[in-house]
Amino acid sequence: MYRHRARSAALVSGLAGLLATTALASPRLAFAQVPAPPSAAPAAPAAPSPPAAGAPTPTAPAPAPPASTVPTGVVQRILVRGNERIEPTTVISYLPISVGETIDPAKIDAGLKALFRTDLFSDVKMDFNNGDLIVTVVENPIINRVLFEGNSSIKEDKLKDEVTVRPRGIFTRAKAQQDVGRIVELYRRAGRISATVTPQIVELPQKRVDLIFKIDEGPKSGVLRVNFMGNKAFSDDDLRNVVVTEQSHWYKFFSSNANYDPDRLEYDKEQLRKYYRNRGFYDFRVSSAVAELASDKNGFVVTYTIDEGPEYKFGKISVDTDLKKLDKNVLLALVPFRRGDVYQDEKIEQATDALTFAAGAAGFAFVDVRPRYVPDRAKGTVDVNFDIKEGPRVYIDRIDIVGNTRTLDYVIRRQMNVSEGDAYNRVLVDRSKSQVRSLGFFKNVDITEIPGTAPDRTGLLVKVEEQPTGELSFSAGYSSVDQLVVDLGITERNFRGRGEDVRARISLGSLRQQVDFSFTEPRFLDRNLAAGIDTYYYKYDLSQYQAYTQQTVGMGLRMSFPLSLNSTGTLRYTLRSDNVQIDPSFCDPTSLVVSVSLCDQRGTFLTSAVGYGYRLDKRNDAINPTRGFFVEMNQDFAGLGGDVRYIKTEADGGWYYGFNKTYNLSLLGSAGIIEGWGGDHVRINDRFYKGGASFRGFQTAGIGPRDLNFASTGQADALGGDVYAIGTVELTVPTFLPEQYGIKAALFSDFGTLGSLDNVDKSKIDPTTGATVIDPLIKDDLGLRASAGLSIFWKSPMGPIRFDLSQILKREYYDRTETFRFSTSTRF
Numbered sequence: 001m002y003r004h005r006a007r008s009a010a011l012v013s014g015l016a017g018l019l020a021t022t023a024l025a026s027p028r029l030a031f032a033q034v035p036a037p038p039s040a041a042p043a044a045p046a047a048p049s050p051p052a053a054g055a056p057t058p059t060a061p062a063p064a065p066p067a068s069t070v071p072t073g074v075v076q077r078i079l080v081r082g083n084e085r086i087e088p089t090t091v092i093s094y095l096p097i098s099v100g101e102t103i104d105p106a107k108i109d110a111g112l113k114a115l116f117r118t119d120l121f122s123d124v125k126m127d128f129n130n131g132d133l134i135v136t137v138v139e140n141p142i143i144n145r146v147l148f149e150g151n152s153s154i155k156e157d158k159l160k161d162e163v164t165v166r167p168r169g170i171f172t173r174a175k176a177q178q179d180v181g182r183i184v185e186l187y188r189r190a191g192r193i194s195a196t197v198t199p200q201i202v203e204l205p206q207k208r209v210d211l212i213f214k215i216d217e218g219p220k221s222g223v224l225r226v227n228f229m230g231n232k233a234f235s236d237d238d239l240r241n242v243v244v245t246e247q248s249h250w251y252k253f254f255s256s257n258a259n260y261d262p263d264r265l266e267y268d269k270e271q272l273r274k275y276y277r278n279r280g281f282y283d284f285r286v287s288s289a290v291a292e293l294a295s296d297k298n299g300f301v302v303t304y305t306i307d308e309g310p311e312y313k314f315g316k317i318s319v320d321t322d323l324k325k326l327d328k329n330v331l332l333a334l335v336p337f338r339r340g341d342v343y344q345d346e347k348i349e350q351a352t353d354a355l356t357f358a359a360g361a362a363g364f365a366f367v368d369v370r371p372r373y374v375p376d377r378a379k380g381t382v383d384v385n386f387d388i389k390e391g392p393r394v395y396i397d398r399i400d401i402v403g404n405t406r407t408l409d410y411v412i413r414r415q416m417n418v419s420e421g422d423a424y425n426r427v428l429v430d431r432s433k434s435q436v437r438s439l440g441f442f443k444n445v446d447i448t449e450i451p452g453t454a455p456d457r458t459g460l461l462v463k464v465e466e467q468p469t470g471e472l473s474f475s476a477g478y479s480s481v482d483q484l485v486v487d488l489g490i491t492e493r494n495f496r497g498r499g500e501d502v503r504a505r506i507s508l509g510s511l512r513q514q515v516d517f518s519f520t521e522p523r524f525l526d527r528n529l530a531a532g533i534d535t536y537y538y539k540y541d542l543s544q545y546q547a548y549t550q551q552t553v554g555m556g557l558r559m560s561f562p563l564s565l566n567s568t569g570t571l572r573y574t575l576r577s578d579n580v581q582i583d584p585s586f587c588d589p590t591s592l593v594v595s596v597s598l599c600d601q602r603g604t605f606l607t608s609a610v611g612y613g614y615r616l617d618k619r620n621d622a623i624n625p626t627r628g629f630f631v632e633m634n635q636d637f638a639g640l641g642g643d644v645r646y647i648k649t650e651a652d653g654g655w656y657y658g659f660n661k662t663y664n665l666s667l668l669g670s671a672g673i674i675e676g677w678g679g680d681h682v683r684i685n686d687r688f689y690k691g692g693a694s695f696r697g698f699q700t701a702g703i704g705p706r707d708l709n710f711a712s713t714g715q716a717d718a719l720g721g722d723v724y725a726i727g728t729v730e731l732t733v734p735t736f737l738p739e740q741y742g743i744k745a746a747l748f749s750d751f752g753t754l755g756s757l758d759n760v761d762k763s764k765i766d767p768t769t770g771a772t773v774i775d776p777l778i779k780d781d782l783g784l785r786a787s788a789g790l791s792i793f794w795k796s797p798m799g800p801i802r803f804d805l806s807q808i809l810k811r812e813y814y815d816r817t818e819t820f821r822f823s824t825s826t827r828f
Contacts, residue, residue: 075099076131083137084207086120091135094118103128111135119172143171144208150215154190159213162186171201171209183213189261194218223247224299230306233281242275243268245302265289265302276308280342282375282382283309312343315374315381319355321388325362331388334358343382355386357427366391366423394424396460397452403464407441411499412462414523415439417565424458431565436464438622441494443467469494499523501532513539530560550685551579554607563614570613574636578685579604601684605643611636619656625666626658638686645680649673668728675722681758687720690754692821695726697750697787697806702816704754705762705780718816719757719778726752730791742795751786751810779814786810 080088095111115124123138163179180197187195195218202210228236269286276284287305319331334354337347352369359367368391374383415435417428437445442464450459470492489505501520520532538552554576563569613634619625631653639645650672658664676682691702701718730748757780764775789806804821
């Protein structure tokens with residue numbers, strides 16, 4: 001008889017009373033057996049008790065008997081005994097022994113090992129008798145449930161994701177022991193160093209068990225102090241803002257970094273190295289990072305010992321290359337630092353990227369840019385030489401896309417700047433990642449290299465994580481802009497997974513009623529051409545800002561296409577009907593309540609306009625830019641049919657600079673002008689109105705020309721302007737709240753002007769002379785307006801909400817201002 005017991009990988013019934021805990025340094029495992037519930041059927045007979053404490057535990061198979069005593073012969077039959085769930089044919093299929101073979105000790109040993117490798121059995125033995133090979137097995141139990149007890153700081157869902165054991169899976173002690181280590185590690189990273197885990201099993205009928213992880217989380221191990229030794233150039237407070245580890249304080253209950261995590265210390269060392277080397281300290285190093293447990297064991301004291309070294313500046317800067325098409329002087333001009341500048345690692349990285357991109361633009365897809373450093377400690381300088389060589393030729397073998405559970409592959413592939421068979425170019429790969437992310441369909445996008453089919457081949461793995469792109473919403477609310485609003489809308493930015501954009505909306509408010517529908521096909525006629533259609537109906541009752549209401553019915557066709565890698569052109573056509581309504585009593589010549597020029601705007605007019613646009617976008621990210629700029633220009637011509645003739649030109653632009661993840665500076669500007677032609681002047685509903693979201697601190701239509709003739713009656717009408725120019729400076733600032741709260745803040749300053757009406761819109765008939773004169777009570781001053789304040793953006797469960805707190809810095813006396821404003825973000 002040959003028998004092999006794998007006690008380290010098997011569940012041994014009857015281990016009652018054993019209890020084990022796990023420690024961080026060397027987790028050990030023992031299982032406590034919990035009696036089955038009274039309603040459960042009797043458990044299987046218990047196996048023999050384990051050896052007493054201190055006795056050696058067998059960990060290897062018992063040695064086979066001497067070969068002289070081994071029965072030999074030909075296997076006539078293979079019989080399986082002891083199996084309950086597993087079919088005999090399945091057991092036999094795992095054996096490297098077949099009927100008709102001659103049995104020997106080596107084959108028996110191989111058969112035992114093969115069965116144990118399946119993790120299906122806790123015990124196996126083999127007997128050979130008169131041609132029958134008898135295989136007796138004891139099956140490992142099936143896991144019925146995996147339960148967690150005692151966890152409060154970590155949710156059960158996160159624990160389930162961490163462990164590998166699953167219901168209906170095979171239970172082995174080795175797997176459970178590995179999962180105990182995973183749970184302990186999870187708690188350790190959460191700052192609970194003293195957490196312990198005790199696994200327990202509850203035996204159930206039919207060889208099933210419940211596996212219970214009993215958790216004692218222990219106290220959270222905070223960081224009492226973060227100290228630095230050896231620092232001279234920067235204070236302790238400066239360096240505490242560099243490292244991620246934070247000192248524990250009562251008010252930091254939201255922070256996840258105010259606890260001790262050994263892995264975080266390694267990350268902090270790298271952060272300190274980057275900080276110093278980006279400020280001239282080329283020789284900087286962290287000698288040690290030590291965490292000591294306080295005497296009362298209520299937290300750790302973390303101490304970083306650093307060696308700053310002297311401060312360096314850039315010395316001689318040179319570029320060497322044997323590539324004939326590359327001009328060394330041109331390449332040297334691309335290096336973003338000069339001799340005498342303070343040494344910075346990040347400047348060298350920027351230079352390497354710039355040189356790689358320049359070589360790629362010159363046609364060299366395979367370049368190797370290597371900076372070489374020569375420090376001169378006596379002079380305190382670092383000479384840098386960029387050696388540019390043609391690297392090994394590598395081609396893209398294949399592009400694999402994973403994670404797109406909804407979006408079709410070709411929607412992602414058409415955003416890629418490279419395809420199978422192309423030369424590998426890192427600049428184009430990075431740009432492809434940005435373009436896939438700019439779709440807005442994915443939470444995360446990552447492109448990594450994978451081995452190809454040959455040494456000169458590489459593959460690209462595009463890994464995406466889908467995020468919701470559709471929204472079906474019904475909401476009712478109140479804002480300082482629209483007052484009472486009821487909104488029903490449906491939006492799908494990735495319709496049928498094809499990247500098509502479909503939007504429909506009905507909005508009913510105290511100031512406006514709106515119905516619109518739009519559809520956009522991003523690849524019209526299977527070409528790099530986006531086409532769309534818009535239909536809409538608007539009704540605006542702006543009587544508190546102006547003395548008229550407006551109804552608009554219209555539709556538009558649009559088309560956009562790339563002009564270059566970073567620029568886009570657009571063409572559009574608009575056909576709409578505008579109906580301007582004013583209470584007839586307001587325009588009664590005997591009792592005018594509004595100006596004559598405003599009364600002349602009454603009626604229905606048809607507008608037929610064509611337009612074009614151009615956009616250059618060199619931002620590093622279309623969603624959250626931290627570098628780069630964009631400029632956009634649009635021009636529309638009305639008068640190809642219809643009743644209205646004008647030329648409208650608008651321009652927008654923005655520049656972004658991110659200092660770090662928290663502080664991001666943006667400079668934005670917009671300007672526009674509209675002029676009538678063919679004897680027409682600009683109608684009131686076609687003019688520019690600014691204020692509210694477009695100029696914080698002022699009400700909707702709060703700046704610009706205004707008719708004060710009837711201000712005493714409450715009518716001081718906004719007349720709109722023909723020219724505007726508005727600039728914005730905005731700096732995002734920390735809120736000290738976790739990212740999952742979805743709250744961001746920014747300091748801002750808006751400044752600009754609006755006005756320059758046609759003289760006919762500012763004229764009146766002098767009742768004495770009958771002559772046409774400029775009305776002094778129609779104010780149209782292109783004076784500077786300015787405001788500053790704080791904006792708060794919140795992705796609330798009810799939808800995105802924005803709050804603006806403003807202080808007026810410069811205004812005209814007839815402008816309408818507001819200090820506080822809140823509204824939902826525009827979704828269409």
